[in-house]
Amino acid sequence: MPDIRPVRGTHDLHGDELRRHRHVTATAAAVARCHGFDEIATPIFEFTDIFARSLGDTSDVVAKEMYTFEDRGGESLTLRPENTAGVVRAVVSGGLLQSPPLKLFYAGPMFRYERPQKGRLRQFHQIGVEVLGAAEPAADVEVVALGQQVLEQLGITRGVTLEINTLGDPESRQAYRATLVRYLEGHKARLSADSLTRLGHNPLRILDSKDEGDRAVIAEAPIIDDSLNEASRDFFAAVEEGLAELGIACTRNHKLVRGLDYYTHTAFEFTSTELGAQSAVLAGGRYDGLSRAIGGPDMPGVGWAAGIERLAMLTADPPPLPRPVAVVPIGAAAESAARLLAHELRRAGHRVELAYKGKPGQRMKRADRQNARWAVLIGEDELSRGSLTLRDLDTGREQAVERIALSTRLADDAAQTE
RNA sequence: GCGGGUGUAGCUCAGUCGGUUAGAGCGCCAGAUUGUGGCUCUGGAGGUCGCGCGUUCAAUUCGCGUCACUCGCCCCA
Incomplete structure (x- = not known):
């Protein structure tokens, strides 16, 4: 410690x-x-x-x-x-x-x-x-x-x-207080030490005492209704x-x-x-x-x-956070493109995770721990094709998606799961 | 402020009738797996045993104090 x-x-x-x-x-x-x-x-x-x-x-x-x-x-x-x-x-x-x-x-x-x-x-x-x-x-x-x-x-x-x-x-409260004190004064012998001190400055408090002896006295006490x-x-x-x-x-x-x-x-x-x-x-x-x-x-x-x-x-568990999208670059050549892609997706309102470093396997593992819904893979193949690989992390299915269609595609999915 | 209980790894807990390198599960890191997570296997990091003082050849273990948490009282949301 x-x-x-x-x-x-x-x-x-x-x-x-x-x-x-x-x-x-x-x-x-x-x-x-x-x-x-x-x-x-x-x-x-x-x-x-x-x-x-x-x-x-x-x-x-x-x-x-x-x-x-x-x-x-x-x-x-x-x-x-x-x-x-x-x-x-x-x-x-x-x-x-x-x-x-x-x-x-x-x-x-x-x-x-x-x-x-x-x-x-x-x-x-x-x-x-x-x-x-x-x-x-x-x-x-x-x-x-x-x-x-x-x-x-x-x-x-x-x-x-x-x-x-x-x-x-205030008038009723005062009247009740007086009535209650008069009653309690008559039963002083049965009150707890705590309640005896309360009798002087805060007699109403005696009413919710947890002491058993007090409770017996209280059970017979006058109620406020008669003083209202x-x-x-x-x-x-x-x-x-x-x-x-x-x-x-x-x-x-x-x-x-x-x-x-x-x-x-x-x-x-x-x-x-x-x-x-x-x-x-x-x-x-x-x-x-x-x-x-x-x-x-x-x-x-x-x-x-x-x-x-x-x-x-x-309270019950709060509603879960929206699941992020993980951008995973594969190979050094894709790092820069991945950062730009993450930047654009974030500006479009998506929650995007992009690790600062790591091999694809480590980054996928991290995406999994972050409970990501999708992994967007971007490597040499994708760069030369001009598209992205969208991996469904729940099913493991992958498909090629045009870069321009990605944001809309992710937004549609998010809307569906709400 | 008063009384009781508890304190060992990030978490949940074993353990030590006082004895040399303090354990497990989960979690974490790495490897198996140089374009792909979950499962599995292997390895690793992480502890002044809450803190201080005392007793003792020796204290994580015993005693006292202290701090924190916890249950109850007071009071209150």
Whole structure:
């Protein structure tokens, strides 16, 4: 093992793995486009305040997971741990919300200082969508439908379920929080140590604790429905109806909460049974309070994010690359003609392999390993005849082809196999 | 940040109850095949046995530490 290593929790991407990532991103981008989303790319770092204020001081992300550093001017900057705050900031500072709603898609790296695990890295990649300036439940429905279609088109359906909940508006959330704390205070003795600390700063989180003792307490806990005001109840009912209209199956999970403070109303999560401890594959919700929290105007929003690494693990193999054409010169006299031929075929849009050196046998072997569909042989015979030998590498059959007809011939074949 | 497991060739793995030149399969390179790949045969390259320290006449093997990966917890995509 050489003494030169990548930073812990970072991965080099290449070959098949990178192709899988690109496939995930391209598929999601295409589905987002169908839904009328435009792409946005924001910087991978922001002033630390943007994240600190949006995530809430009590969240673990802020408390211990951010990559924060001072630049040479003494400003505190942070590598983005997620992208919603950055997108909202970009929309506010760029004045992009001229005619709401604004529908945005993004893809890129995120950074969290965590203990790496399967499907969890320190530099990881997310795709996500945000709808800004829309307070209507129809936006929530559209966003969920978009997420489902992305998973479907990636072939991620086995063991995947959609869970949904509501956190209500701020008033309802506050009321529920108070009710829940009152109940949990009465059962302190049965709560785990982790949950006792959460009781102080993030009691909703206790609801999705994995501790068995906690679960027994939680099973009897009051549910949010009894704390929802009328507006919140109507909103959630509209989302549920909207999903039902589209035939999108989901299960109500009263214990689905979000760790991040800015979430209101809808919270949802597509989970997979095939990811070990990291079951969430695509998750999001509504965050009407975020813009205000980071110092912007009132601006409702709803969106989701999904980890590309996790999606890539679950998705089927990406479509294969188009098979190349190998140009194989035979004899020194043909080298120059082969280079010119490859040049012309490439300019005509063909994927062409031409080895820099080697005997015909070696070059054929290389063509085979590159999974080439055809070998175009050019040697003294061909040069004197003024034609080329086209060898079908699947069948071994050869035929003479006029040079002028070659490009069209190859293009026709490619069109047929698509 | 906490607890468990693993670390031998590019990949998947044997092996060494501490002993001299550490193996296999696949992959790679070359030859058989001086105008032709896949199959076959032959040969070859490639390892400070993750790294460091310790114990020992001797460590890839034992101990400790460290790094990485991995499973779970916390949290989250």
